[in-house]
Amino acid sequence: MWQNLPLFPPRASALAWQVDGLYFLLIAVSAFFSILIFLLIFIFAIKYRRSVHPHPVPIEGSLPLELTWTLIPLGICMIFFAWGSLIYFQEARPPKGAMEVYVVGKQWMWKFEHETGQREINQLHIPVGRDVKVVMSSQDVIHSFFIPAFRIKTDVLPGRFTQTWFRATKPGTYHLFCSQYCGTDHSGMIGQVIVMEPAAYQAWLTEGGATGTLASNGQQLFQQLACSTCHRSDQQGRGPDLAGLYGKQVQLDDGRTVMADENYIRGSILNPGAEVAAGFKPIMPSYQGQISEENLMALVAYVKSLAQPQQPNNRPLETSSVQ
């Protein structure tokens, strides 16, 4: 019913209603307190104006009142704190089985790579009703990936991956903005998110002219960069076997344990000495400055694909596992 009101962006993700619900409640509570204060000031200013009320009544204060207007706002704030945090936790945790899109931000464009190998610039095609996890990094400065219609935003950082996710609920074309100031053409770093019906999306995929999946491109790089001479699957290599690595806990040689997520794989390529797996020597050279962000993402996608018994890109479109 609010759809035609131009005061809100389109509501096109599973999360949008939750965020708007919180927003409406906050508006209601804020309006209540603002109007209360405005009214009181107005009434006092009229009723106790000097000409009709020349003798002020001395009043020192009141502890019960002070407690009232300390504790009631505090209680209300705690409700908002809890609700806001619940939404935030959902935003921060992509559901399992989400399809993945890799994003590289650079001055001043968005580059997208699908698991299935399609590449896009400033346009992102995704199917409706499917969980989409977005893994992002920046080639230069900090950007921010903002889709108002989905109510999501996450900064895109150089030197590490950040991630967010969404599930589009309505086909259409939506704004994608860079919301972290990034230099000259910051306001030109905008794109479109095109949400398609599953059939249309399938058609788009097939005409998309992909040259191999992201993971298979990563596999080629893995050979080219001779990673495979050490990271062998026969347990004889000088580096750890990478099959089944992603998503597992890794024991490090300094006794710590870390989760082998995207950032761990990335860090192990660019700065291998920092977190060395237990039982191995810190002999791997750094690839810092030698691999582009896109190739890095392909490598990460390949290492991730090794954790799964099958290629990740041929899951059926219908699987969406939230709620």
Add this chain to the structure above:
Amino acid sequence: MATAVQTVERENYLNSNYGIKSWLLTTDHKRIALLYLISITAMFWIGGFFAMMIRLELLTPAGDLVSSDTYNKLFTMHGIIMVFFFLIPSVPAVIGNFVIPLMVGAKDLAFPRINLLSWYIYMAGAITALVAMVSGGVDTGWTFYTPFSTTYSNTHVIGAAIGIFIAGFSSIFTGLNFIVTIHRMRAPGLTWRRLPLFCWSNYAAALIMVLGTPVIAITLLLVALERAFNIGVFNPQLGGDPLLFQHLFWFYSHPAVYIMILPGMGVISEVVTCFSRKRAFGYEFVALASIAIAVLGFLVWAHHMFVAGISVYAALVFSLLSYLVAIPSAVKVFNWTATMYKGSIRYETPMLYAFGFIGLFTVGGLTGVFLASLGLDVHVHDTYFVVAHFHYVMVGGMVMAYMAGLHFWWPKITGRMYPEGFAKLSALLVFVGFNTTFFPQFVLGYMGMPRRYHAYPPEFQVLNVLSTAGASILAVGYVMPMIYFLWSLRYGEIAPPNPWNAVGLEWMTPSPPPTHNFDETPIVTWEAYDYEHQPQEEVTVGH
């Protein structure tokens, strides 16, 4: 001597000495306050000019008035000038400098020479920043986010950073002076519980100035060093961490918001009590709320980073603390409102500004609660919602309070009354213009318009036009006081020592005060805001 009394003007701090040297080498806190007033007014107009250029550019969706690089420099310089060279020194260095020694019954601040030095340092910082701007400008945003500021920007980042670095010391010196003065130089009988709330809130702000400013100084120095020598603190390619910069920057810059707003809250406490003729409702709570804000204000910085890639648990803690810092602000608003209850209220200009402050600060504070809410902040972060929020606090709150204070103490500062009719009109224009400018930006922000955009999609235009229209009303509202204040210096009615019939030691000395403030050190035997024992009608005081 007796023959001359009728014609010779009483000696005061303005006429005791003439000549440029007597001003540039003065150690009188009242003259230094005027030096600051002139300097920050100049900075206000420069920053305001940039703001008008920004609003004009945003009249149309296309980026057609100025180039995108120019636009980026405009909002950067607007922010740097307004935050570091206008808002932070505004109430403390001008009004606080002038009235705090008077309020505590002292002859001057504790360290008069350091006070003068602080003005020179401020000027050195301001000129350094202005030179950086004139010689090509800066385009990093006032926030200097790395690695853009350290590696990618091709503008005069180091110059601007050094300017802010230098100006920081003037802020530290002012803060130091306030803390020592309020501790050590209170008149006999002026206990902490009898201290005007303006002193309490400036004391709280001074604590932040002294403790927080070194952090921004170090941070900007690191930016300059990284830019010049590539030392790799913030640059990820050299093993640095760009988020480290944001932590350091906001560790100062969020408390700095309270440096700006706390002294303004102090002004409002003085004005509301005076024009309601009542003791401040819940005096202790208002005083302690200032200290609570200063302490909690140091613990909320990462709420600027909820989408920056910090851990969800860190976000949770900073969200909770951000809600907590909202409570003392709410307590103040309720107490100001309650102070008016059963008062005897006059609508002089300072009170009109105080009404405006309470209303607009309430909106600004409540929208801060929106931003503290994690799930909602993700959507509105870095949009015009944030721009509207902090302008409601900084302009709707702080600048309104500064204007209230200037009008309130103008008779004391200059010995002249300002024209009340024009002043009321300008207060009204500021209120209307302000809301027309910034309220639409809340809506724009929720619709998704990101901040710092030189061009924007056409569906955002209507609200932007409204905002620009409001800005022109606001500009008129600010030009008017500039004119009538100057006019009043020569033509204004001669001010009596206590035109508002206010209590407070600063009103018990002539207007303008003599250089040594008080002929005899006052002895305080009454509670703060003792309006019940103040005669209702103006007592004619001959001098």
